[in-house]
Structures are given as C-alpha cells and as structure tokens.
Amino acid sequence: MYPREFDYVAPSSLDEALEALGDDSKVMAGGMSLLPLMKMRLFSPAVVVDIGRIGGLDTIEESNGDIVIGALVRHATTATSPLVAQVATGLATAASLTGDVQVRNRGTTCGSLAHADVAADQPAAALALGATMVAQSSEGTREIAASDFFVDALTSALQPNEILTSIRVPKHQAGEGSAYDKLGRRGGRSDYAIAGAAAWVKMEGGSVADARVALTGVGTKASLANAVADAVIGTDGSEQAVKDAAARATEDVTIIEDLYGTEEYKTHLAKVYAARALSQAIANAS
Ligand SMILES: Cc1cc2nc3c(=O)[nH]c(=O)nc-3n(C[C@H](O)[C@H](O)[C@H](O)COP(=O)(O)OP(=O)(O)OC[C@H]3O[C@@H](n4cnc5c(N)ncnc54)[C@H](O)[C@@H]3O)c2cc1C
Numbered sequence: 048m049y050p051r052e053f054d055y056v057a058p059s060s061l062d063e064a065l066e067a068l069g070d071d072s073k074v075m076a077g078g079m080s081l082l083p084l085m086k087m088r089l090f091s092p093a094v095v096v097d098i099g100r101i102g103g104l105d106t107i108e109e110s111n112g113d114i115v116i117g118a119l120v121r122h123a124t125t126a127t128s129p130l131v132a133q134v135a136t137g138l139a140t141a142a143s144l145t146g147d148v149q150v151r152n153r154g155t156t157c158g159s160l161a162h163a164d165v166a167a168d169q170p171a172a173a174l175a176l177g178a179t180m181v182a183q184s185s186e187g188t189r190e191i192a193a194s195d196f197f198v199d200a201l202t203s204a205l206q207p208n209e210i211l212t213s214i215r216v217p218k219h220q221a222g223e224g225s226a227y228d229k230l231g232r233r234g235g236r237s238d239y240a241i242a243g244a245a246a247w248v249k250m251e252g253g254s255v256a257d258a259r260v261a262l263t264g265v266g267t268k269a270s271l272a273n274a275v276a277d278a279v280i281g282t283d284g285s286e287q288a289v290k291d292a293a294a295r296a297t298e299d300v301t302i303i304e305d306l307y308g309t310e311e312y313k314t315h316l317a318k319v320y321a322a323r324a325l326s327q328a329i330a331n332a333s
Pocket of ligand 1: 162
C-alpha cells in the first residue's frame with residue numbers, strides 16, 4: 048500500500064528541523080518503522096521531517112560518567128562500539144539483536160526508543176541501564192528519565208514538537224554489569240521479542256547491592272520489573288537467588304496475550320528471560 052500524500056523536508060540544521068515540526072508532523076531518522084507504518088496508513092503525517100542530513104548527531108561520546116548516543120547513531124554502530132560494549136553492555140547486546148543487518152545499518156537507537164514499540168529490544172536496555180533521554184524543541188531542552196519515557200504502545204513522552212537529540216547512559220563503574228536477552232518472534236534471537244529482558248546490577252562484597260530489571264514484548268510497553276530487582280538486592284546473586292527473584296517478574300507488568308503467545312506462555316518467558324538477563328549481568332559485573 049502507498050502512504051497518503053505528505054510534504055517531505057530534509058533540513059540541514061537542528062533549528063530548521065525544529066521549526067518544521069508541528070502537530071501533524073513526524074520526525075524521520077532511519078525510516079525503518081516510520082515508513083512501513085505510513086504505508087499501512089497507521090501513521091499519516093502531513094509533514095515528514097527527515098533529520099538524516101543534520102550534522103553532529105551521529106556520534107557516541109563520553110561525558111561526565113555517561114556515554115552520549117546521538118540521534119543518528121545506527122543500531123549497528125551501537126552494537127559494535129567497543130565503548131558501549133564495555134560500559135553499557137546490555138544496550139550493545141540489545142542493539143546487536145535488533146532486526147536484521149539491513150535494519151541495523153539504517154535504523155537508529157534513538158529512533159527505536161522514540162518509536163516505543165511494545166516488543167522492541169533497546170527500550171528494555173535503556174530502562175535497566177537507567178538512561179536519560181534528551182529532547183529538544185524550539186522552546187529549549189528537557190531531560191526525561193527512561194522510567195518516565197515509555198508511556199504506552201507506540202507512545203513515548205516526546206511531544207510532537209520535540210526531537211530526541213541524544214540519550215545519556217551511565218557508564219558501568221567497577222562491580223557493575225548489564226545484559227539483555229530475548230526470544231525473537233522467529234524462534235531465535237532475531238526479530239522483535241516475544242519476550243525479552245534487560246538487567247543491570249551493582250555487586251559489592253559478594254552481594255547484589257543494587258539492580259534494575261526491565262521486560263519487553265510481554266505487555267503494552269517496555270517496563271521495569273521492580274519486584275525482581277527488590278528481591279535480588281541483598282542476595283549473593285546465586286542461581287537460586289536469581290531464580291527466586293525472577294519468579295516475581297510479572298508483578299509489575301500486565302501480561303498481554305498476542306499473536307505470538309498466550310498470557311501463560313508469556314508469563315513463563317518473562318520469568319525465564321528475567322533470570323537469564325540477571326545471571327548474565329551478575330557474571331558481567333565480575
Ligand atoms: C524488518 C524489520 C525488523 C525489525 N526488527 C526489530 C527487532 O528485532 N527489534 C527491534 O527492536 N526493532 C526492530 N525493528 C524496528 C527497527 O528497530 C527501527 O529501526 C526502529 O524501531 C526505529 O528506528 P528508525 O531510526 O528507523 O526510526 P524511524 O522509523 O525513522 O522513526 C520511528 C518513529 O520514531 C520517531 N523518531 C525517530 N527518531 C526520532 C527522534 N530522534 N526524535 C523524535 N522522534 C523520532 C519517528 O517520528 C517515528 O514515529 C525492525 C524493523 C523492520 C523493518
């Protein structure tokens with residue numbers, strides 16, 4: 048199907064892009080999700096603002112204990128950056144498991160977060176790693192914690208006049224580690240998650256001192272599984288402690304049945320993947 052008619056603008060500066068945005072416009076980064084949805088006529092914006100020609104948005108930098116990932120950093124770059132792999136491991140893994148090679152070479156990490164698909168990989172990693180979203184409009188810049196960013200299916204906290212210019216991810220410090228794992232819709236680890244989980248932990252003196260766990264694919268949005276984190280904190284992070292904590296994976300999430308799994312199956316997978324992500328994060332921390 049063809050999209051409805053729309054105006055296309057490709058500004059070369061952020062200011063021009065912000066000026067072009069209005070109530071009936073859409074930002075386009077890689078176009079990997081926007082264009083299919085426009086062809087299906089689920090989105091029919093009057094104006095598409097292509098940010099792909101704006102310079103300076105395609106970098107990964109270190110700043111004040113964070114890594115800053117710009118709006119035009121592709122999944123493939125996030126996935127293969129040695130820096131991201133070392134200090135934000137769960138996000139690198141989630142990016143590496145996002146779609147196929149074409150999608151990873153075109154789609155962007157920020158686009159995946161802004162898109163807020165219920166079964167996307169990187170939103171769970173952003174939640175578990177405690178990322179902050181940096182949104183800019185012509186009125187200024189605001190920062191949104193990942194925990195406040197994912198509002199509902201395909202709905203983020205971004206306003207129509209805002210561009211997600213970058214995300215800030217706290218770098219792992221000594222004793223910290225993170226991980227992401229999923230079951231993909233094609234039965235393996237590629238394609239959208241039937242269920243996936245990301246985890247971040249801080250180990251101190253052989254115990255779990257702090258933790259965050261997030262789920263994707265099982266509810267109406269990626270969300271934190273706080274009960275799992277609360278249950279694993281203070282334990283030794285052993286296999287049994289992780290299994291007991293992961294058994295609480297669905298306490299903070301309403302599991303939604305879909306074409307890929309019943310409520311019962313997704314509940315099971317949420318626990319399995321919460322345990323896998325937690326165990327791997329604990330292993331990575333040491
Ligand atoms: C075949 C296929 C398989 C896929 N498999 C997976 C998968 O396994 N896992 C997964 O997580 N995803 C998957 N995806 C989705 C893919 O990750 C998209 O690239 C990503 O969701 C959107 O990134 P993009 O840069 O292409 O954004 P676009 O498609 O350009 O935009 C997507 C949405 O985000 C908004 N947006 C984008 N960038 C910004 C910004 N900087 N500021 C404000 N709004 C913005 C747009 O307005 C639009 O609403 C798949 C896509 C395809 C086509």
